[in-house]
Amino acid sequence: MTPPPAGLLPAIELETGVRPSHTILWMHGLGADGRDFVPIVDELGLPSNLHVRFVFPHAPMRPVSINRGLVMRAWHDYDVVDPDSGLHEEMTSLRDSQRAIEALIDREKQRGVEPGNIVLxxxxxxxxxxxxTGLRYPEELAGVMALSCYLPASQTLAAEAHRANSGISIFMAHGSADNIVPMALAAAARRKLQESGYAVEWHEYxxxxxxxxxxxxxxxxxxxxxxI
Known part of the structure; x- marks a missing residue:
């Protein structure tokens, strides 16, 4: 992995062809790193004439309250998981990571990839x-893929969502036996998105x-x- 430009998160990059016209920015889970989903690229069955740059960034190292302050790679700090009230999130770190991901999008634009060809x-x-990040980004993106997750800062979505991505394609998937991110959190996220007018393609496994x-x-x- 070559060092990133100053100010950008370090990342692993894979390109499926020369001069990529599309980019997929793929963020790992808590405590993992950018290597986590690299092996999946070859399993996606994308056509050979679709030249895609996969960017797998590494989240910053930070103490995580829910893990008793243990330092690990995390996109933001949070504490209690409650299926009824959701997550108690530390908003400064959440906003910092949002800006870091937006900076990666901006770099792809500088490298010639239009926002409409970028998936988060x-x-x-x-x-x-x-x-x-995707629902708040001020230019239309290709889509958002949200696997085994929840909706952070749902209380600010109405005020902060950008109309550029009001019609974005959202792929959500969750495991019915997930004991890390309870299905109740994912269902609440899906419900909130649909109530906010987003079309969600939902998959359960x-x-x-x-x-x-x-x-x-x-x-x-x-x-x-x-x-395509």
Whole structure:
């Protein structure tokens, strides 16, 4: 991995062809890093004539309150998970990561990829950041993929959502046996998005806090629809 330009998050990059015309920014979950989803690229079944740059950034190292202050890679700090009231989030770190992801989008624009050809994707806390950032971004994106996650800062969505992405394609998927991010949180996120006017493509799989082969196939199909 080459060092990132000054101010940008370090990331692993893979390109499926020369001069990529599309980008997928894929954020990892709490405590993982950008390597987590690299192996999935070859399993997506994307057409060979679709030249995509996959960017897998590494979240900053920070103390995480829910893990008793243990320092790990995390997009933001949070404390209590409550299916009724949601997450108690530390907003400064959430906003910092939003800006860091927006900076990666801006870099893709500088490299010739239009916002309409950029997908924000993520798993668990990374999926939460994809939703949070994508719905607030001021230019139309291709889509948001939110896997096994929740909707952060839902109370500010109405005030902060940008109309440029009011019609964005949202792919959400969750495991029915997830004991890390409870299904109740994912269902609440889906409900909030739909009540806010977003069209959500929802998928549920008999799995825990993970991904499965059927899910990867569905992701590949959705990516073909939003990128081609």
């Amino acid at each position: 994707a993520g798993f668990s806390q990374g999926g939460a950041m994809a939703l949070h 008999p799995m825990a806090h993970s991904v499965c082969a059927n899910e990867i196939a569905d992701i590949g199909g959705w990516l073909k629809r939003v990128l």
